[in-house]
Amino acid sequence: xxxxxxxxxxxxxxxxxxxxxxxxxxxxxxxxxxxxxxxxxxxxxxxxxxxxxxxxxxxxxxxxxxxxxxxxxxxxxxxxxxxxxxxxxxxxxxxxxxxxxxxxxxxxxxxxxxxxxxxxxxxxxxxxxxxxxxxxxxxxxxxxxxxxxxxxxxxxxxxxxxxxxxxxxxxxxxxxxxxxxxxxxxxxxxxxxxxxxxxxxxxxxxxxxxxxxxxxxxxxxxxxxxxxxxxxxxxxxxxxxxxxxxxxxxxxxxxxxxxxxxxx
Amino acid sequence: xxxxxxxxxxxxxxxxxxxxxxxxxxxxxxxxxxxxxxxxxxxxxxxxxxxxxxxxxxxxxxxxxxxxxxxxxxxxxxxxxxxxxxxxxxxxxxxxxxxxxxxxxxxxxxxxxxxxxxxxxxxxxxxxxxxxxxxxxxxxxxxxxxxxxxxxxxxxxxxxxxxxxxxxxxxxxxxxxxxxxxxxxxxxxxxxxxxxxxxxxxxxxxxxxxxxxxxxxxxxxxxxxxxxxxxxxxxxxxxxxxxxxxxxxxxxxxxxxxxxxxxx
DNA sequence: CAGCCGGATTGATCGACATCAATTCCGGCT
DNA sequence: AGCCGGAATTGATGTCGATCAATCCGGCTG
Numbered sequence: 001x002x003x004x005x006x007x008x009x010x011x012x013x014x015x016x017x018x019x020x021x022x023x024x025x026x027x028x029x030x031x032x033x034x035x036x037x038x039x040x041x042x043x044x045x046x047x048x049x050x051x052x053x054x055x056x057x058x059x060x061x062x063x064x065x066x067x068x069x070x071x072x073x074x075x076x077x078x079x080x081x082x083x084x085x086x087x088x089x090x091x092x093x094x095x096x097x098x099x100x101x102x103x104x105x106x107x108x109x110x111x112x113x114x115x116x117x118x119x120x121x122x123x124x125x126x127x128x129x130x131x132x133x134x135x136x137x138x139x140x141x142x143x144x145x146x147x148x149x150x151x152x153x154x155x156x157x158x159x160x161x162x163x164x165x166x167x168x169x170x171x172x173x174x175x176x177x178x179x180x181x182x183x184x185x186x187x188x189x190x191x192x193x194x195x196x197x198x199x200x201x202x203x204x205x206x207x208x209x210x211x212x213x214x215x216x217x218x219x220x221x222x223x224x225x226x227x228x229x230x231x232x233x234x235x236x237x238x239x240x241x242x243x244x245x246x247x248x249x250x251x252x253x254x255x256x257x258x259x260x261x262x263x264x
Numbered sequence: 265x266x267x268x269x270x271x272x273x274x275x276x277x278x279x280x281x282x283x284x285x286x287x288x289x290x291x292x293x294x295x296x297x298x299x300x301x302x303x304x305x306x307x308x309x310x311x312x313x314x315x316x317x318x319x320x321x322x323x324x325x326x327x328x329x330x331x332x333x334x335x336x337x338x339x340x341x342x343x344x345x346x347x348x349x350x351x352x353x354x355x356x357x358x359x360x361x362x363x364x365x366x367x368x369x370x371x372x373x374x375x376x377x378x379x380x381x382x383x384x385x386x387x388x389x390x391x392x393x394x395x396x397x398x399x400x401x402x403x404x405x406x407x408x409x410x411x412x413x414x415x416x417x418x419x420x421x422x423x424x425x426x427x428x429x430x431x432x433x434x435x436x437x438x439x440x441x442x443x444x445x446x447x448x449x450x451x452x453x454x455x456x457x458x459x460x461x462x463x464x465x466x467x468x469x470x471x472x473x474x475x476x477x478x479x480x481x482x483x484x485x486x487x488x489x490x491x492x493x494x495x496x497x498x499x500x501x502x503x504x505x506x507x508x509x510x511x512x513x514x515x516x517x518x519x520x521x522x523x524x525x526x527x528x
Numbered sequence: 529c530a531g532c533c534g535g536a537t538t539g540a541t542c543g544a545c546a547t548c549a550a551t552t553c554c555g556g557c558t
Numbered sequence: 559a560g561c562c563g564g565a566a567t568t569g570a571t572g573t574c575g576a577t578c579a580a581t582c583c584g585g586c587t588g
Contacts, residue, residue: 064410066486070410085399116388120384127391134397137401149574176535191537206584226357241352252355450547455566
């Protein structure tokens with residue numbers, strides 16, 4: 001790997017503040033690679049040899065069963081993926097494919113596992129990453145089991161707005177059929193869901209969405225900090241773990257003033 | 265804490281093979297407590313002060329939104345819970361309540377975080393636990409997004425059979441309405457789902473379920489090692505992480521002979 | 529520029545699941 | 559034993575989302 005790339009890797013949250021020796025171990029055999037759009041990086045069930053760190057582009061994690069298929073998550077920089085499988089040296093539970101041109105750091109799984117044993121700080125950093133992923137999955141599960149399709153879409157739009165720190169206009173980052181699968185619906189129903197939201201101040205033109213009546217949309221969406229993480233994703237909040245901490249702090253600061261929970 | 269209890273704690277997977285100093289730090293202020301059935305241990309949104317280790321009994325993790333409520337997971341010994349929140353010192357995303365009389369070890373969160381910083385082996389043990397939880401959640405997500413209610417129930421029964429290492433008869437461990445919520449359906453529909461499975465060799469009498477035609481049931485369930493973890497839960501497989509490793513190894517050993525994946 | 533192709537939309541219909549309501553079953557209690 | 563209350567079951571109906579089918583649209587190519 002080029003030394004300029006190494007410098008860049010050193011700034012990643014996972015490698016910040018770790019011992020130089022550990023860094024050397026962890027990045028031994030690491031490889032910065034570029035992939036074109038629509039490339040399958042890994043198939044579910046495969047043994048996992050590398051930890052992937054997405055530096056540029058978008059990656060989709062998806063999974064199939066009996067001719068059905070669903071998108072579990074869509075990743076944007078900076079994110080690690082299949083970290084869990086690497087830690088246990090287990091098989092991947094999800095397939096990964098690029099949605100656009102990507103720049104990805106690949107680190108041998110052995111190196112990660114060794115570095116964790118050597119450096120408690122690094123092991124803690126890995127734990128934090130795992131926690132971010134776990135809590136994200138818990139949120140997704142609650143989202144799915146507790147809300148309808150329209151509600152999920154409404155909240156998705158509001159989260160997007162918070163993350164992009166935008167005003168009343170928001171850009172969808174993916175094709176609608178992929179968004180539909182992520183939200184657990186068919187493309188047809190996503191269309192109709194957008195239709196339903198028209199009466200709540202949502203106007204769609206291609207991938208641009210105007211939110212002309214936020215209060216009305218929120219009335220329908222009923223966003224909940226314990227499901228939807230509204231952390232802005234532009235400042236120093238780089239990884240999911242940071243967003244989780246932001247969410248808890250925001251929660252405590254506002255003490256449920258905005259989203260009062262029932263007593264009892 | 266009594267020294268006999270301390271000895272017992274030392275045998276837990278999470279504390280196996282860690283330095284004596286770390287053990288002392290981690291268990292400082294730890295407390296072994298008993299709770300009656302139907303006790304809320306923690307409410308979602310609350311700050312988390314303790315790591316909980318379930319030693320005896322059953323605990324339900326659940327969550328609510330807008331007057332709806334769902335069970336996310338049901339834990340049996342030995343399991344840690346809300347470990348993720350402890351690691352980040354974040355608020356709980358799920359509520360926890362006992363389903364029966366429970367024996368629970370409570371360890372101050374500070375102690376856990378300090379011990380992780382001190383001892384890489386302990387931090388790795390925590391990581392493994394987190395991985396087990398994460399992969400369990402991914403499996404649950406796939407289960408929900410890819411399968412129908414009847415299919416989920418059929419697979420649930422088959423997993424129970426594997427876990428209990430039983431023959432053709434299986435015992436449900438929870439009330440049916442709780443099982444229904446866990447499987448993402450109403451009690452009414454769980455009843456009807458059992459009805460549907462009658463024609464596939466499933467006979468229900470209270471909490472006892474007879475599986476009289478496993479091949480037929482499997483034909484409907486189409487179990488998949490990447491969704492359903494069929495690891496036996498009686499031998500030396502104590503925690504989810506071990507079950508994940510078992511699953512991967514079983515997978516590699518049988519190389520998809522039993523569940524061939526389509527070539528790609 | 530015409531043609532083409534994949535994604536998006538719209539409409540009609542179907543199936544799965546939720547809801548509401550009425551019994552029935554079962555365990556604990558007096 | 560008889561009673562009581564919550565859980566489970568069963569039936570009737572309604573709602574949401576999936577499926578099938580037919581355009582519509584936008585970008586790309588020949």
